[in-house]
Amino acid sequence: MQPRRHRLDNGLQVVLQADHTLPLVALSIWYHVGSKDEQPGRTGLAHLFEHMLFQGSENVGANDHFGHLQRAGGVANGSTWFDRTNYYETVPAHELELALWLESDRMGFLLPALTAEKLENQRSVVINERRQRVDNQPYGRASERLHELLYPADHPYHWPVIGYVDDIAAASLDEVEDFFHAHYAPNNAVLTLVGDFDEERALRMVDDYFGPLEPTARPSRSWPAPPYTAPVRRFEVLEDRVRLPRLYAGFSVPAYGTSEWYAASVLASILGGGRASRLYRDLVYQRQIAQSASCYVLPTELCGTFGMVISGRPDTHVDELRIAIDESLAEVVAHGVTEAERTRALNTMLTVHWNDLQALEDRADALSMATTYFDRPERALVEPEHYRAVTLEDLRACADRYGSASAHATVAVVPGEAPS
Amino acid sequence: MSALDRTRRPPPGLERPFGFPHFERGRTTAGLEMIAFAQHRVPLVSLHYGHCGGSQFDLPGKRGLASFTAALVDKGTASRSATQLADEVEGRGGFLGAGCSWDGCSVGITVLSEHLEFAVAVLAEVINEAAFDQGEIERSRALRLAELERQDDDPSAMAARRFARAIYGERVYGSPQLGVASDIEQLSRSDVAGFWERHRQLDGSFLVAAGDFDPAILAAHLDRGLGGLGGHSAPPLPALDPSPLEGIRVHIVDRPGAAQCELRIGHLGVPRAHPDRPRLVLLNSLLGGKFTSRINLNLRERHGYTYGARSQFVDRRGAGPFVVSAAVDSRFVGAATREVLYELQRIREEAPSVAELEETRSYLLGSLPTTIQTLQSIAGRLELLLLYDLADDYYTRLPELFRQVTPTQILEAARLHLDPDRLAVVAVGPADELASQLHDLGALEVHEPENRPTAVLY
Numbered sequence: 044m045q046p047r048r049h050r051l052d053n054g055l056q057v058v059l060q061a062d063h064t065l066p067l068v069a070l071s072i073w074y075h076v077g078s079k080d081e082q083p084g085r086t087g088l089a090h091l092f093e094h095m096l097f098q099g100s101e102n103v104g105a106n107d108h109f110g111h112l113q114r115a116g117g118v119a120n121g122s123t124w125f126d127r128t129n130y131y132e133t134v135p136a137h138e139l140e141l142a143l144w145l146e147s148d149r150m151g152f153l154l155p156a157l158t159a160e161k162l163e164n165q166r167s168v169v170i171n172e173r174r175q176r177v178d179n180q181p182y183g184r185a186s187e188r189l190h191e192l193l194y195p196a197d198h199p200y201h202w203p204v205i206g207y208v209d210d211i212a213a214a215s216l217d218e219v220e221d222f223f224h225a226h227y228a229p230n231n232a233v234l235t236l237v238g239d240f241d242e243e244r245a246l247r248m249v250d251d252y253f254g255p256l257e258p259t260a261r262p263s264r265s266w267p268a269p270p271y272t273a274p275v276r277r278f279e280v281l282e283d284r285v286r287l288p289r290l291y292a293g294f295s296v297p298a299y300g301t302s303e304w305y306a307a308s309v310l311a312s313i314l315g316g317g318r319a320s321r322l323y324r325d326l327v328y329q330r331q332i333a334q335s336a337s338c339y340v341l342p343t344e345l346c347g348t349f350g351m352v353i354s355g356r357p358d359t360h361v362d363e364l365r366i367a368i369d370e371s372l373a374e375v376v377a378h379g380v381t382e383a384e385r386t387r388a389l390n391t392m393l394t395v396h397w398n399d400l401q402a403l404e405d406r407a408d409a410l411s412m413a414t415t416y417f418d419r420p421e422r423a424l425v426e427p428e429h430y431r432a433v434t435l436e437d438l439r440a441c442a443d444r445y446g447s448a449s450a451h452a453t454v455a456v457v458p459g460e461a462p463s
Numbered sequence: 464m465s466a467l468d469r470t471r472r473p474p475p476g477l478e479r480p481f482g483f484p485h486f487e488r489g490r491t492t493a494g495l496e497m498i499a500f501a502q503h504r505v506p507l508v509s510l511h512y513g514h515c516g517g518s519q520f521d522l523p524g525k526r527g528l529a530s531f532t533a534a535l536v537d538k539g540t541a542s543r544s545a546t547q548l549a550d551e552v553e554g555r556g557g558f559l560g561a562g563c564s565w566d567g568c569s570v571g572i573t574v575l576s577e578h579l580e581f582a583v584a585v586l587a588e589v590i591n592e593a594a595f596d597q598g599e600i601e602r603s604r605a606l607r608l609a610e611l612e613r614q615d616d617d618p619s620a621m622a623a624r625r626f627a628r629a630i631y632g633e634r635v636y637g638s639p640q641l642g643v644a645s646d647i648e649q650l651s652r653s654d655v656a657g658f659w660e661r662h663r664q665l666d667g668s669f670l671v672a673a674g675d676f677d678p679a680i681l682a683a684h685l686d687r688g689l690g691g692l693g694g695h696s697a698p699p700l701p702a703l704d705p706s707p708l709e710g711i712r713v714h715i716v717d718r719p720g721a722a723q724c725e726l727r728i729g730h731l732g733v734p735r736a737h738p739d740r741p742r743l744v745l746l747n748s749l750l751g752g753k754f755t756s757r758i759n760l761n762l763r764e765r766h767g768y769t770y771g772a773r774s775q776f777v778d779r780r781g782a783g784p785f786v787v788s789a790a791v792d793s794r795f796v797g798a799a800t801r802e803v804l805y806e807l808q809r810i811r812e813e814a815p816s817v818a819e820l821e822e823t824r825s826y827l828l829g830s831l832p833t834t835i836q837t838l839q840s841i842a843g844r845l846e847l848l849l850l851y852d853l854a855d856d857y858y859t860r861l862p863e864l865f866r867q868v869t870p871t872q873i874l875e876a877a878r879l880h881l882d883p884d885r886l887a888v889v890a891v892g893p894a895d896e897l898a899s900q901l902h903d904l905g906a907l908e909v910h911e912p913e914n915r916p917t918a919v920l921y
Contacts, residue, residue, distance in 0.1 A: 064504060065832045066479035102469050106764060109754045111472060114822045116829010133833050137476035144473050152469075167767025167792070171723065175770050175790040178722035181616045239479065251467050284718075286612045318549035328546070331602065334609050356609050383554065390556025394575055397505040402836040461720050 046235075046410055046420040047242060053258045054230025057249050058410045058420045060237045062403065066136045068238035069403035072146055073411040075233075076226035077126045078206070079199030079345065080264065087169070087206015090123040091214055092222050094165040096130065097121065101152035105161065108145055115141055123204055126344040127415055133404050136239040140248055147252035150232065153223055159216050166211060173205050181283060184462060185291045185454045186350070192277040192452035193293055193348065198267050200345065228259035233414045237407040266345050277452040280361075282459025287334060288355040290364040292453040296349050296445045299342035300417060305429045306437040307349050307445065311338035312388035313380050313438070314371055315351060319387060321374075322353065326367055332359045333367075344416060349446065361455040368451075375442035379435055392430050400424070481832050483858035486845060487678065492686045497670040498845045499678050502838065506576045508674035509838045510586050513569040513846050516662025518640045519700060519780060523633075524649070527642015531607060531650055532658045533563040536570060538599040541592040545599055552585060559585065565640065566735075566780045567850045568662065573839070576675040580684050587688035590663060595656045607647050614641070615912060619790070621716050622725040622891045625910065629714050629887035630731055630784050634705050669849035673842040703781025707731055708885050711905030716912060717894035724793040724892035728803050729786035730882060735778040735851065741864040742876045743776050749823040749873070750774055750810055751787055757806050758787060768792055768799045776880075780851075785881065793892045797900025800888055807883035814874035828862050 046060040078089050099105040112119045112132055119132035134142050177183040187203040194201040205211075234253065236245055297303040315322045315338030326333035334354040341348045353364045400406050409423035486500040518529040537559050539545040552559045557574040570589055574582045614620040624639055631637030662668075670689065672681055708730060733739065744752075751758035751774025762772040769789040777783030791799045815823075835841050848857060890897045894909045901907060 065836065066481050067832050067836075102471075106755060106760060110822070113753055113755050113826040115475070116825055116827075116831075118830050118833050135475075135478065135481075135829050135832070137478045138829075140473040140476065144469070148469060164764065164767045168763055168770055171768070171790065171792055172770035174723040174792075179618055179725075179790065181613075255467075285616045287609060317553045319546075319553040324546070327606075328602070331605060334606060334613070354613075356605070357612055387550075387554045387556070390575070391553060392556075394507065394556040394558065394573065397507050397575075398573075398837070398839075401505055401838065404833075 046424075048414065048420050049246060051229060051250060051254055053254065053256055054228075055253050055256075056233045056414055057246065058233065058235040058414055059242050059245060060235075060406070060410065061240060061242055062237055063239045065403075066239050067133055067403055068136050068139045068142070068236055068240055069131065069133045069407040070139075070142045070146065071129060071131045071235045071404065071407035071411045072150075073233045073415045074128045074226060075126070075231050075415050076128055077124050078202065078204040079125050079266075080226065081199070081202070081206075083196060083202065085210055085214070085218065086202045087211040088214055088218060088222055089128055090205050091165065091169050091211060092219055093121050093123045093128050093130075094169055095157065095162065095219060096149050096153065098161045098165065099156040100149040101155040102148050103145060103156070105156075108149070111141060111145060117142065125200055125204060129408065129411065131404055131408065139236070139240055139245065143248055143252040146234070147256065150227060150229065150253070151256040153227065154220060157216070157219065162214075162216055162219060166214070169205070169211055170208055173208060173211070177203070177205065181285045182289055182456050184283075185281060185289065185456050188279065188281060188454045189291045189293050189350070189452055190348070192279060192454065193295060195267075200343065200348065224259060225262050226259075228261075229253055229256045230258035231261055233411045235407045235411045235414070235420070237403045237410065276450070278365075278455070279453070280455045280457055281462065283456050284461040285456060285458055286357055288359055288361045288364075288458065289456045290353045290355070290361055290368070290453065291350065291456070292365075292368050292451055293348050293350040294445055294450045294452070296340060296347040296441070298344055298346050302429070302432065302437065303441060303445075304340065304342075304347045306433045306441040307347060308340045309385065309388045309392075309430060309433045310375070310380075310438050310441050310446075311340050311349060312391055313384045314338045314375075316388065316391060321371055322351070322367070325371070326353060326364070332356055332363055361457060365453060365455070372442050372446040375439060375446075379439040382435065385433070385435060385438065389427070389430050393427050396427050484835070484841065488855055491670070491682070491689055493689055495668060495670055495689055496849060497672065497685075498849065499681060500671075500673040500841055500845060501676060501678055502673070503675045505838075506675050507573060507838060508576045508579050508582060508672065508676050509571065509573045509842050510582055511569055511571040511671045511842050511846055512586055512590055512668070513567050513671070513850060514662045514668040515567045515850065516658065517563045517567045518565045519635060519703065520658070520662075521635055521638065521642070524646060525654060526638040526646045527607070527640070528650060528654060528658055529563050529568065530640050531603065531642065531647065532655045533561045533568050534603050534607065535595055535599060535655055536593045536659060537561045537589050538603065539594040539596050540588045541594055542588065545596070548585070555581065557582065559589075561589075563640070565636065569846065579676050579681065583681070583684040583688045590689070593656075593659060595652055595659070597652055600652055600655065604647060604650070607641065608644055611641060611644050611647070614639075618718060618721065618725040618891045621718070621912060622727050622889050625714050625716050625891070626727040626729070626784070626786065626887060626889045629712060629889060630708070630729070631705050634703060635701055636703060636779070636781065636783070637705075669846070671842045671845045671849065673838045673845065700780065703779075704731065707882070708887060711884065711886055711888060713888045713890070713901045713904055713907040715894050715897050715901065715907065715909045716889070716891040717909055718892050718912060719894070721793070721892045723790050724796045724890050724897060726789050726791050726796060726799065727786055727889040728800060728886060729784050730886040732776045732783050732785035733880060734782050735780060739876055739880065741861075742868045742872045743880060745820065745823055745827065745865060745868050746810070746873050746876050746880075747774055747776050748827055749815060749819060750806065753823070753826055755822075757810070758803060761802050761806060762789060762791070762799055766795070766798070766802065768795045768802075772803075793896050796890055796892070796897050800901060800904065804883045807881050810877045811874070811881060811883075814870040817870060820868070820870050820873060824865055824868070827865055831862070
């Protein structure tokens with residue numbers, strides 16, 4: 044089932060994929076704006092703004108966005124990321140028009156409903172969200188500290204998506220309005236529908252609701268050019284109220300979509316994906332100095348971040364874990380990986396790929412992502428081909444070129460006092 | 464649609480019928496009860512074996528035995544070591560895992576459908592020939608002990624433990640499912656192997672297969688792989704339900720300097736099989752289950768005390784808890800608790816309006832199909848049919864049960880099953896700051912993070 048794509052005159056990109064398995068439609072909107080569009084000192088605005096989009100618009104009352112959807116049997120949410128902000132709902136198929144009405148109203152007519160009182164309320168909610176996810180979580184500060192060490196202060200991946208409390212506390216209504224004008228418009232968005240609908244009819248409805256909305260003049264932006272990491276090893280120890288030490292290490296790799304990114308992703312699976320992976324087998328299973336070991340690569344636009352998270356046992360010294368990480372990468376550089384390891388990673392990714400295409404909202408999300416970043420929705424359906432193209436030499440080269448110990452940033456969280 | 468009227472909600476289209484997807488229920492040739500659900504949208508197969516050997520059968524002195532057994536069952540068989548098993552399953556891109564709830568234990572494997580025969584063979588081997596190798600037991604023991612230590616630092620885990628203790632005391636639900644260190648240290652190979660063997664051989668073991676397979680081919684593989692089960696009867700359940708609390712009991716777990724407070728408020732609920740369950744599902748959704756519930760709109764959207772608050776009647780064979788959970792700004796823990804008690808009282812005093820009940824009902828009914836979009840989620844529901852011995856048409860009839868509930872029944876259910884005057888309030892955070900806000904609610908105890916009471920204030 045190939046997705047169909049269209050572009051409205053105002054620039055809105057529309058992707059449609061019919062699937063009649065269940066009487067449902069998933070709607071996904073990606074706005075190509077995220078925390079990387081913020082400025083140092085004004086962080087958290089994109090995410091705070093996401094919250095404001097659930098506070099009603101000109102024709103939708105304060106709690107009515109969720110209210111309308113839930114009354115209709117719909118489920119909905121939104122999320123903010125470095126490069127994008129998304130909003131999504133899955134509704135019974137006969138309520139597609141409701142979803143289009145709600146999304147078009149807040150894309151086009153948000154500001155009449157925006158008030159200082161709503162902003163204050165959501166500011167409190169977001170500060171509580173940050174405390175719940177970061178400040179009151181053991182190890183909660185570590186991954187944002189890793190990004191702070193890995194990227195220079197003016198690089199947009201330096202600061203956390205949710206922002207810093209002082210910045211969230213300082214965001215003004217004017218800034219929120221400016222953010223809307225700059226970024227929330229049809230020519231900065233992708234709208235994807237997956238599910239039980241007639242394509243022609245659905246496209247007409249989309250055009251009725253979104254066609255009249257005005258495009259915006261998007262601000263011109265320039266991003267730092269690679270390489271992002273100075274060839275300096277950065278290491279920092281954070282004390283926290285924890286009993287198990289944990290290591291967060293990372294290095295920068297090329298952007299999502301490049302062949303190097305896919306190689307990094309396969310390498311992450313070989314080193315830290317599952318019980319057959321190298322770090323798990325070495326540190327958790329054989330030497331028993333770690334509780335868990337996992338690796339990931341963030342699919343981000345300016346560059347990717349290769350991350351490694353190793354939890355130690357209560358009596359493990361973090362230096363043992365640091366050495367183990369360095370050695371595992373050095374081993375790949377010196378001797379490469381085996382064909383069996385590559386095959387395992389590719390097969391795992393194939394299972395995950397199919398798994399993630401099952402739910403309509405997940406497929407809609409993947410189609411929106413491929414359209415936002417690559418202008419090619421169908422690319423979402425052929426991700427495994429990009430992984431399959433990765434050779435053994437690509438994997439060795441990835442470890443050699445990007446994973447050399449001199450370019451790492453590492454944060455060790457060790458037992459001690461809670462951070463203030 | 465030239466004159467688009469944006470001021471009104473557009474009318475719904477024609478509703479399309481939805482029914483729970485068709486599945487086949489029967490027995491394998493060897494007598495194992497099974498459900499097969501064939502669907503060919505993606506080339507994956509998911510197999511789940513289960514039985515009722517959950518944490519409900521943990522014994523005093525062996526707390527954590529069920530979950531520890533589940534952690535070990537997929538770590539090697541008579542013919543494949545733990546490492547070989549991981550290499551062979553993951554080498555094919557498969558996922559193998561086992562876990563347990565209070566009510567049952569489950570071993571699952573998901574593979575690309577071309578590996579169906581391999582998956583059946585591996586699953587059968589794990590179920591019938593789990594090795595429980597001493598070396599693996601020691602590895603898992605060390606992992607478990609470290610995980611328990613980690614949880615001592617995790618505020619939401621601390622709150623959950625203390626809450627269970629406050630409601631269930633020494634009963635089995637009062638202990639953590641993962642056990643306690645002193646018991647885990649003592650568990651032997653015969654404890655683990657005996658627990659598995661006892662439950663594996665029972666009536667009540669079952670298999671669910673979901674995904675891209677030909678039922679005849681699956682049956683042939685099963686005949687070769689999964690023989691020799693069944694025949695015994697289930698052991699009686701332990702006494703699960705304690706008596707209700709007297710008054711409001713406040714438990715503060717001290718976490719000096721914490722950035723926020725983890726709050727749990729609640730009391731004993733009802734067993735999963737309670738006849739009031741359909742109305743309790745609606746009651747809970749309206750009160751604290753959905754985003755637009757009374758409790759979430761009050762604590763989050765009106766007051767900004769929290770990122771989110773929710774309530775739940777936890778489903779278990781015995782009476783699970785009714786619990787309201789939120790991570791709140793420590794400065795407002797007293798105010799947030801009083802708002803929760805207010806909502807519990809309010810719903811006992813006045814029946815919800817027809818409109819509010821209708822909203823909740825249409826949300827639950829309308830969103831049903833969204834909960835069965837993946838093989839894993841369908842398999843999970845089919846497992847429940849077998850675990851709780853529910854009728855084949857259980858999911859087909861559920862909507863009708865929801866449709867019958869009236870506002871008066873919600874009021875009756877609230878009066879019967881919610882009690883704001885007899886419950887536990889658990890707050891994990893800076894004791895001084897929390898105690899001054901909560902002490903006038905009822906008897907208050909302050910606990911050190913290790914869960915030992917050290918002081919009684921006020």
